[in-house]
Amino acid sequence: MSKVCTIAWVHGTVQGVGFRYSTQREALQLGLTGYARNMDDGSVEVVACGDAEQVEKLVAWLKAGGPRSARVERVLTEPHQPGRDYVDFGIRY
Numbered sequence: 001m002s003k004v005c006t007i008a009w010v011h012g013t014v015q016g017v018g019f020r021y022s023t024q025r026e027a028l029q030l031g032l033t034g035y036a037r038n039m040d041d042g043s044v045e046v047v048a049c050g051d052a053e054q055v056e057k058l059v060a061w062l063k064a065g066g067p068r069s070a071r072v073e074r075v076l077t078e079p080h081q082p083g084r085d086y087v088d089f090g091i092r093y
Contacts, residue, residue: 005034005049007080010062012073014044020091022067027089030054037092049086
């Protein structure tokens with residue numbers, strides 16, 4: 001079971017539609033840590049850390065469109081080395 005962290009930027013209609021909260025719920029169900037936060041350009045940044053398979057499930061969920069009220073146009077991801085360990089999956093403001 002390898003632990004990984006991935007950072008993703010989700011573009012589209014993803015602010016003001018409960019996207020961060022849905023992402024948090026999904027990540028917690030998958031046992032992941034990290035955060036979701038709105039960015040100034042209208043995207044949402046997601047950092048997800050945990051078992052590689054579970055992180056991939058979250059990324060697939062993001063790419064599939066997230067919550068019904070969102071309209072995801074594209075998701076960019078890359079491996080991430082956070083400067084600290086996360087104890088849960090939070091929402092940042």
